[in-house]
Structures are given as structure tokens and as C-alpha cells.
Amino acid sequence: MNVIPTTGLFWGILCLYVFLVLGAGLFFARNNKSTEDFFFGGRRFSWWLIGMSMLATGVGSHSFAKYAAKGFEYGFSSTMTYMNDWFFMPLLLFGWIPIIYYMKVNSIPEYFERRFNSTVRNLSTFTMLLYLIGYIGIGLLALANLLQPILGWQIQTIIIIVAIISGTYVSLGGQTAIIFTDFLQGVILLFAGLLIFGLGISYLGGFDLFWDSLSLTNKLPLADFNSPPDFNFVGIFWQDGVVGSVGFAFMNQAVIMRFLASRSVAHARRATMMNVLVFLPIGTLAVSNSGWIGRAIANAFPDVIAESTNPNGIFTIVGSLVANSEPIFAFLVASVVAALMSSLDSQINASAAVAVNDVYTPLAKNPSEKTKLRISMFTSAFVTFIGIQAAFIFSQYGTIYEAHGAFHAIVTPPMVTVIFFGIFWQRFSSRAAIMTFVLGSIFIVLGEMYPYELITPFAHGTEYIADRPYSYIKALYNMVACSSIAIVVTFLSKKPIDYSKIKGLTLWTIRDGQEYFKGSKVNSNKGSEIRFSASLMEIDDKLEGKTVCLPEKYSNQLKGEIGDIIYISDTRWYLGGLKSTHAILGKVSDSDKILISQEVHDHAQFDFNRKIFIELEG
Secondary structure, eight states: OOOOOOOOOHHHHHHHHHHHHHHHHHHHHHGOOOHHHHTTSSSSSSSHHHHHHHHEEEEEEOOHHHHHHHHHHHOOOOOOOSSSSSGGHHIIIIIIIHHHHTOOOOSSHHHHHHOHHHHHHHHHHHHHHHHHHHHHHHHHHHHHHHHHHHHHOOHHHHHHHHHHHHHHHHHHHHHHHHHHHHHHHHHHHHHHHHHHHHHEEEHSHHHHHHTTTSSSSOOOSSSSOOOOSSSSSSHHIIIIIIIHHHHHTTTTTHHHHHHHSSSSHHHHHHHHHHIIIHHHHHHHHHHHHHHHHHHOOOOOTTTSSSSTTTTTGGGHHHHHHOOSSSSHHHHHHHHHHHHHHHHHHHHHHHHHHIIIIIIIOOOOEEEOOOHHHHHHHHHHHHHHHHHHHHHHHHSSOOHHHHHHHHHHHHHHHHOOOOOOHHHHHHTTHHHHHHHHHHHHHHHHHHHSSSSSHHGGSSTEEEEETSSSTTTTTHHHHHHHHHHHHHHHHHHHSSSOGGGGTTTTTTTGGGHHHHHHHHOOOOOOOOOEEEEEEEEEEEEEETTTEEEOOOHEEEHHHHHHOOTOOEEEEEEEEEGTTEEEEEEEEEEEEESSSSOOOHHHHHHHHTTTTTTEEEEEEO
């Protein structure tokens, strides 16, 4: 294959970026006092920081690879795969987010045990680890394909090197490192994606020439309903819009950990809305446009980009053509590395969270936080190694898009079904959940073995191709199979549900979740925020836990009650909550000072020369 020529300047810029990311991991490692810090960043970050971090998690290297590839092959219809998130947003905002936040759910398997039983938790733990490790493998494979035109190395070699770099800084830094580096990487990848569009338009001689170089089919916003077999509207809707997108938002532990790292349910909701309504549409343009530019160049100048070009590497090829200097090209490539880091770090950290919370902790005898933290770091490295093996398996597929689609369609349906019925149908039973996992998996395997006989009735007229049978529509068959099992078994279950045991765990009992979160009745008499100089705070060694005692004048202004949850933070908004923490409001202080426990100070690391504010959270 032809290798894109580079010099020492290119590698210097790229290595500088990698070292900066590794440095961030080392810097933020000092914030990890417990597994709550390592996995959830102390549950204290602002919506705008979480929103950008969620974007960077969703828009990864696989996005630049597979959506640019489909943009090169089919034009603007590549965007339809990214615009399917709107219809389930109300269920996410007002159902799932408050449930997992108020009930202090640390992982999806933990939710399953509390909603159903330990058997369902074990089944979901296996499925979740398979799902997350698969995502790691897809990310590694995607970046390897994007870097291969530059390096000229074997795909397997690139996968191993990138995995070592990613696993190192995630194992060191944890969730706080992920959130802050993801914010920077999110900005970089959006800017780089839009930059390559502008450079591409300039390379072609203006927008009119770009537009005229695309065929009518390339300009359509949606693919044909059921053709071609490898990219059609109905298949993409069921695979990406339902199984993929719903699975990503509701069952992806990395996304769940973003919700749980927010300072409140309100901030998690704002982050999600900002991500879906603002960041993702921009992200769609950023990850797809290099494919459109490549298609326009191939149509106008077939001697520059041939039709036989591997679409998986089109981003790198277009970047090398349109960048008018080596530093710009190095920046574009670094942005793809940023995208990979932003996705991989989240999936690796999430895999470690599931392994520690749902495998190690239940088996160990009261492990200390220090021990769990060490296990978390070790597990991060281990799942990265397993992800390498997954990447090797996925490399056997024709394209990254199809590999990702097949992975979604097979792994996701049982979990998505159980989550949805568990949240929205109180009668949904433990037996039905188990059967959905077990029998659903059997039907999925049968569909893989006999696709023509079983999937054809669901195919909406999509052409059957023997060597790649129903690349996407199998997701519909698998969802129907799992949902049917869930409904039938629930109605056949005679054992009544003990509704008192699922309070706060369903859409209909969210208010119970608020009380569970606080530990008492919710205080509805919320007062106004108080601001003061940090010099008015004083550490009181007599206070236990994360306790804050306010003087009477501040207590009256806040209208708080003993036991209320408060949020105490540095007033610098641009820190995004880094110097903040939640605390419990103690009794009214007789002192003029605001008394805080040592634990509150250690967690927030306040600067006593700054301003502080306190708000009532509930």
C-alpha cells in the first residue's frame, strides 16, 4: 500500500499530544482517594463539562472511520445514522437518569440485582463486559485503519501500541482524568472535523464546485428504504437508531458513569439535552464530512482518489490532500487520536467499574477502598489487553461499520429489552428477565445459523446475500425475539411482584428514589444560595464524615434542615466542579465560622483565598 510521507515535525506534534494526555492521567491520579473518585469523579461535575465529555465518548475514532467511510460511499445519507436519538430522550431524561442517580446505582448489573435478583445481575455482568470490551476492540481497530496510511505498519502492530498508551493513562487517572481530558479532546475533534471540511471546500475550489461534484444520490439525506443491502434506511434505523443508540444511552456503562459523575440529576439532564440537541449535530458534520469531500474529489479527480480506495481510511487520505502544511495535517491526525482516547478511556474505565463492583467486590470479603482502587487500576490494564483480542476478531469483517453493526445486533438486544421492561413495566418479573437473557440468546444464535428462514420475514424486502446475510435488519429480529419472550413469560408468571422492594427502581416510583438518595423526606423549602470567602471556613476535627455546620444567618438563608444534602464549591465556574463536593448539613453552628469536616476539605481541596458557594441539593 502507498504510505503518506511524513517528517520529524509531524511526529513531534503527534508525540507531544500523546505525552500531554499521559501527563493529564498522572496529574489527576492525585484526586483518586476511593473507587467513587476513580469511577465517578466524586459525583460533582457541572453539566457543560459532562456534556462535552459525553460527546467525546460517543464521537470516537470508530465514528471518524465508519461515518466518513459511509459518507465516501453514499454521501450525505451517512448522517442518518447519527440523528436517531430524539425519540427516546424523554424516557432517558425523566425515567432512567433519575432512577440510577437517586438510587445510587454504580453499575447496570447492580441495578438488575436490586430490580430482580442476583442471577439477572450475573447474566448482565457477562453481557456488559462483552459489550464494553467489544467497544474497546472496535475503537482500536478503527484508529489502526486510520493510521495505517501514514505508518504503513501491520494493523495488529498499531492496535497493540495504541492500546498500551490508552490503557496506561486511564489506569492512572480514572474518571476525573477522563472528564477533563475528554473536554479538551471534544473541542479538538469538533474543531478538526470542521477544519477539514473548510480545507476540503478550498481544495475543490469553493462550495459550488464541491456541490456540483456530488451526484444526486450523494446529496440525499436518507438512503433508500431497503436497498442497497449494506446501507439502507430500515436496517440502519433498527440497528443504529434502536439497538445501537438506545443501547448506548441506557446500557453503556461509560455513559452511565457520566450521568453519575454529574453534581445532580438536573445537571445530568442538561448535559444530555445539550449533547443531543447541540453537540451531536455538530459532531455529525465533523465526523462525516471528510467522506463527502473524498467523494467529491473522487468524482471530479478520479486520478487523485480512486474508486477502489479503502473507505475505512478516507479521513486520513483526505486530510493529507487538503492540509496545506504538515503541522495542520499532524493536528488533524492528532484529533483522531484524541477521538480514540476519548472513547477508549471511557470504555476501559467502565469495564473496570463493572469488573470491580460486580465481580470482585461480591466475591471478596469486605475489601478496603485502597484494595479496590488497586484492583480497579489493574483491571483497566487487563480489559485493554482483552480489547486487543476483540480488535483482531473484528478485523476479519469487511468494513468497520458492518463489524460494529453485527456486534450491536448480537450483544445488545437482551440487555436493552430487560432494561426497558424493568424501568417501565412494574409487573416485569425476575423469571422473565432471566428467560430474556437465556432464550433470547438462543434465538439470536439461531438467527445467525438460519438467517434466511428466521430473519427474512422481518427483512422489509432487503436483499438476502449469502456471505453477508441481513447486515443490519437482524437487529429487528433479535429485538422482537427478546421482547416477545419478556412479555410472554411475564404474563405466565404466577408469583406476584413485591412492589415494596422495587421502590425507586421504576418510572412510577421515582419520588421514592429521591427520598432514598437523601435518606429522609425531601426538603421542599429550598432557600437561596449563599456565598462567602473561603477564609470564613474552618476545619472542625470533631465533625465526622462529610459534614458542614452553618452559622444561624446562613442556615436561615439556605433554609436547610439537618441531614439535607448540600453542594459546596469554589465559585470559579470554569473549573466545572473540580474543587467541590457534596456534604451533609449538620446542626446550626454557635461559631461565626462555617465549620467543615476534614473529609469535606480533603475531597474538595478548597483554596482558602477564593470565594465559595453553598446550594441545597435536597
